[in-house]
Amino acid sequence: MTEAVVRTEHLSRSFGDLVAVRDVSLEVRRGEIFGFLGPNGAGKSTTIRMLCGILDPTSGRGFVVGHDIAKEPEKVKARIGYMTQRFSLYEDLSVTENLEFYAGIYGLGPRERAVRIAAVLARTGLEGRARQLAGTLSGGWKQRVALACATIHEPPLLFLDEPTAGVDPVSRREFWDQIHRISAEGTTVLVTTHYMDEAERCHRLAFIFRGTLLDVGTPEEIVARRALRVVEVVAADAVRAADLLRTLPEVDEVAHYGPLLRVATRGGVDPERFVPDALAAHGIAVTSVRATRPTVEDAFVSMVKDDARGGAV
Amino acid sequence: MNVRLLAIAVKELRQLRRDRLTLGMMAGLPVLQLLLFGYAINTDVRHIPTVVLDHDASAESRDFAASLVATGFYDVVGHVEQQDEIGRALRTGRAKVALVVPAHYASDLARGRPTTLQLVVDGSDPQTVASALNTATGLAAARSSQLVATRLAAAGGVVSAVPIQMEPVTWYNPDLRTATYVVPGIVGVILTMTMVMLTAMAIARERERGTLEQLIVSPIRRWELVLGKILPYVGIGYVQMTLILLVGRLVFRVPMVGSTSLLYALAFLFIAANLALGLFFSTLAKTQQQAMQMSFFFLLPNILLSGFAFPWEGMPEPARWLSQMLPLTHFLRIVRGITLKGATLTDLTGELAWLLALLILLVTFSSLRFSKKLD
Ligand SMILES: Nc1ncnc2c1ncn2[C@@H]1O[C@H](COP(=O)(O)OP(=O)(O)OP(=O)(O)O)[C@@H](O)[C@H]1O
Ligand SMILES: [Mg+2]
Numbered sequence: 001m002t003e004a005v006v007r008t009e010h011l012s013r014s015f016g017d018l019v020a021v022r023d024v025s026l027e028v029r030r031g032e033i034f035g036f037l038g039p040n041g042a043g044k045s046t047t048i049r050m051l052c053g054i055l056d057p058t059s060g061r062g063f064v065v066g067h068d069i070a071k072e073p074e075k076v077k078a079r080i081g082y083m084t085q086r087f088s089l090y091e092d093l094s095v096t097e098n099l100e101f102y103a104g105i106y107g108l109g110p111r112e113r114a115v116r117i118a119a120v121l122a123r124t125g126l127e128g129r130a131r132q133l134a135g136t137l138s139g140g141w142k143q144r145v146a147l148a149c150a151t152i153h154e155p156p157l158l159f160l161d162e163p164t165a166g167v168d169p170v171s172r173r174e175f176w177d178q179i180h181r182i183s184a185e186g187t188t189v190l191v192t193t194h195y196m197d198e199a200e201r202c203h204r205l206a207f208i209f210r211g212t213l214l215d216v217g218t219p220e221e222i223v224a225r226r227a228l229r230v231v232e233v234v235a236a237d238a239v240r241a242a243d244l245l246r247t248l249p250e251v252d253e254v255a256h257y258g259p260l261l262r263v264a265t266r267g268g269v270d271p272e273r274f275v276p277d278a279l280a281a282h283g284i285a286v287t288s289v290r291a292t293r294p295t296v297e298d299a300f301v302s303m304v305k306d307d308a309r310g311g312a313v
Numbered sequence: 314m315n316v317r318l319l320a321i322a323v324k325e326l327r328q329l330r331r332d333r334l335t336l337g338m339m340a341g342l343p344v345l346q347l348l349l350f351g352y353a354i355n356t357d358v359r360h361i362p363t364v365v366l367d368h369d370a371s372a373e374s375r376d377f378a379a380s381l382v383a384t385g386f387y388d389v390v391g392h393v394e395q396q397d398e399i400g401r402a403l404r405t406g407r408a409k410v411a412l413v414v415p416a417h418y419a420s421d422l423a424r425g426r427p428t429t430l431q432l433v434v435d436g437s438d439p440q441t442v443a444s445a446l447n448t449a450t451g452l453a454a455a456r457s458s459q460l461v462a463t464r465l466a467a468a469g470g471v472v473s474a475v476p477i478q479m480e481p482v483t484w485y486n487p488d489l490r491t492a493t494y495v496v497p498g499i500v501g502v503i504l505t506m507t508m509v510m511l512t513a514m515a516i517a518r519e520r521e522r523g524t525l526e527q528l529i530v531s532p533i534r535r536w537e538l539v540l541g542k543i544l545p546y547v548g549i550g551y552v553q554m555t556l557i558l559l560v561g562r563l564v565f566r567v568p569m570v571g572s573t574s575l576l577y578a579l580a581f582l583f584i585a586a587n588l589a590l591g592l593f594f595s596t597l598a599k600t601q602q603q604a605m606q607m608s609f610f611f612l613l614p615n616i617l618l619s620g621f622a623f624p625w626e627g628m629p630e631p632a633r634w635l636s637q638m639l640p641l642t643h644f645l646r647i648v649r650g651i652t653l654k655g656a657t658l659t660d661l662t663g664e665l666a667w668l669l670a671l672l673i674l675l676v677t678f679s680s681l682r683f684s685k686k687l688d
Contacts, residue, residue, distance in 0.1 A: 049526075049687060052530050053530070054526065054529050054530050054685065054686055054687050055686065055687045055688065056686065056688075073685075074532060074534075074685075077530055077531060077532045078532035080530075082527070082530045084523065084526045084527055084530075086523055087523075087527065088522050088523045088524050088527070090324065090328065090524065092327075092328050092331045092332065093324065093327055093328065093331075097324070097327055100320070100323075101320055101321075101323075101324045102527075102531075103320075104316055104317060104319065104320020104321075104323070104324075105317050105320050105321065105528065105531045105532075105533045106317075106531055106532065107316050107317055107532065108316070109316060
C-alpha cells in the first residue's frame with residue numbers, strides 16, 4: 001500500500017452549535033489527485049483549513065506530511081501549498097512581484113527564487129505578462145498566477161480549494177492540465193470542486209455533505225456503489241413526466257437536459273422498461289428511451305438526496 | 314536579513330509606492346496640519362487692540378502708552394474720552410483692552426505719590442487676560458522701579474541699589490509664540506495618527522481581501538510577519554517627523570536646542586509603541602473601515618489628554634492618570650524637552666521609562682492577540 005500523505009482520524013470541527021466537519025476519517029495517498037466534493041457549506045474548506053494547520057480541530061486528529069496538524073502546524077505549513085477558495089493575488093503588484101513575494105515568504109533565497117520564477121513563467125505561458133499588474137489580468141490568467149504562487153516553493157502536497165470557480169471551460173481545461181502536470185511531477189494534490197466533469201478527472205474522490213463523509217473511492221467505484229441505472233427519455237410532456245416520475249420510490253433522480261429527461265433508478269428495476277411503462281400508465285407518450293452510463297454527478301445527487309431524506313446509503 | 318521578513322517589507326513598500334493617495338496623505342497631512350496649527354490657530358497674544366482713556370493727557374501718560382505699544386503686545390487703536398466708551402469698545406470688539414490713566418498721573422509721579430493705572434481687560438478671552446495682565450503689570454513694575462532708580466540717582470543715592478525688578482520673565486519660549494510650542498507637539502500627534510492607522514489598516518486590508526489566510530498558511534513566523542509589516546512604516550514615521558521639524562524650522566523658526574540624534578533615538582520607542590497599538594487594533598477590526606474608525610477614536614483622547622491641546626497641569630486627577638497611559642503624553646514631553654529646552658537623556662529618564670513600559674505592554678498584548686490561526 002502506498003504511503004498516506006494526509007491521514008485524518010475522526011476529525012471534527014464545530015462553530016458554536018454548528019458542526020461544520022463531523023468525524024471525518026480519510027487517507028490521501030502520495031502522488032494522487034484527490035477530489036473533495038460536496039455542496040455549499042458541506043465543510044470542504046473547513047477540513048482543508050484544519051489540514052493546513054490554520055484552524056484547530058475540535059476533536060479528532062490529523063496528520064499531514066507526517067506531522068500532527070494540531071501539534072506541529074508550522075512544520076505542516078512549510079511543506080504544503082494552499083490555494084485558498086477565492087485566492088487573491090495582490091492586485092497592486094505585478095505578476096512577477098506576486099511570485100517574488102510568495103517565494104520570499106516561503107523562504108526561497110534570491111537566486112533560487114529567480115530560477116523558479118523564470119521556470120514557472122515559462123511553464124504557464126505567463127512570460128508576456130510578467131510585468132502586468134495582477135489586478136488587470138482576466139479571471140483565467142489570475143487563476144494560473146495564483147496556482148503558480150501557491151506552488152512556487154514546490155511543495156510535496158498541494159491543497160486547491162475550488163480553484164476553477166468562475167473560470168471559463170477552456171481555461172478550466174488548461175488549469176486541469178497544469179494540475180495533472182504537477183501531479184505527474186510527484187506532488188500530491190487535494191482539490192475541492194463543484195464541477196462534476198472535474199470530479200471525474202481525479203484519481204480518487206471523497207463526498208462530504210453537512211460535514212459528514214459519505215463515500216470515498218475512485219470515480220468508478222463510487223458510481224458503481226450507488227448501483228444506479230440511468231435512461232434518457234423523450235416524453236410528450238416533459239415537465240409533467242418529471243413530476244410524476246419523482247413521486248415513484250424506484251426513481252432516484254430526474255433531471256431536464258433540453259428535450260431529454262435523465263432518469264436514474266435504483267433497486268434492481270430495469271429503467272428501459274420501467275420508465276416508459278410508468279409514464280404510459282398515466283397517459284404520457286414516450287418517444288424514445290435510451291440507456292446511458294451513470295456519472296459521478298448522478299451518484300453525488302443520489303447520495304445527497306438520500307442523506308437529506310435521512311435514509312441509509 | 315531574514316528572507317521572509319524582507320519579502321513582507323518589500324511587498325509592503327511596493328504596494329505603498331503604487332498607492333499614490335496614501336503616500337500623498339502621509340506627506341501632505343503633516344505639512345497641512347503644521348500650517349493649520351501654525352498659522353490659523355494662532356494663540357499668540359500679540360497686537361491686542363487697545364483703547365486709551367487718558368485723564369491726564371501729559372507727556373508721562375503718553376510715554377507709558379507708548380512703552381505699552383513698544384512691547385508688541387498692544388496696538389493702540391484709538392483714544393476715548395469717557396468711561397462708558399470703554400464698555401462700547403470692548404463689547405463691539407474694537408478693543409480687548411483699555412488703558413485708563415488717572416488725572417494727576419504726571420504730578421503724582423513727580424511728587425512721589427503712589428498712582429494707579431487701570432487696565433481694563435476683556436475677560437471673555439482668558440488667553441488675552443492672562444497675557445495682557447502679565448505684560449502690563451510687568452511693564453508697570455519695571456517702570457516704577459526705573460522711576461525709583463532715577464529718583465534715587467537724582468537724590469545722589471547709590472544707583473546700584475535698584476529695587477528688585479519685577480519683570481515678567483518667560484523662559485524657553487520668551488516670545489510666547491504658539492508655533493514654537495505647537496510644532497514639536499504636531500510631530501507626536503501626526504505620528505500617532507498615521508502610525509496607528511497605517512498598521513491597523515495594513516493588516517485589516519489583508520483580512521478584507523482574503524490574503525491573510527494565504528499569509529498565515531505560509532511558514533513565515535509571527536514576528537517576521539509583524540516586523541516585516543511594521544518596519545516600512547517606521548521609516549515613514551521618521552520621514553514625517555523630519556518633514557515636520559524641517560518645515561517648523563524654516564517656516565516657523567522653531568528652534569532645536571537639544572540633540573537631534575537623541576530625539577530620533579527616543580522617537581523609535583514612540584513609533585514602535587504606536588505601531589504595536591495599530592497591530593492590536595487590526596486584530597479587532599474586520600475591515601479597513603473599522604480599523605480607520607478605531608484609529609480616529611483613539612486619536613481624540615490623545616489630542617485632548619496628552620497635553621497637546623490643554624496643559625496637563627490643569628487636568629483633574631483621573632484625566633491625568635489616563636493621559637499617563639498614552640504614549641503621546643510622554644513623547645510630547647520628550648520632544649518639547651529636547652527641541653525647546655535642550656533636555657538630555659538624564660532629564661528624560663522618567664518619560665523614557667514610561668514609554669518603554671507602554672511599548673512592552675502593547676507589543677505583548679498585540680502579539681498575543683495576533684495569531685496564525687483563523688479563529
Ligand atoms: N469561521 C466560521 N464561523 C462560523 N461558521 C463557519 C465558519 N467557517 C465556516 N463556517 C460554517 O461551516 C460550514 C462549512 O463551511 P465550509 O466553508 O467548510 O463549507 P464548504 O464546503 O467549503 O462550502 P463552499 O462550497 O460554499 O465553499 C458552513 O455552514 C459555514 O457557514
Ligand atoms: Mg469552501
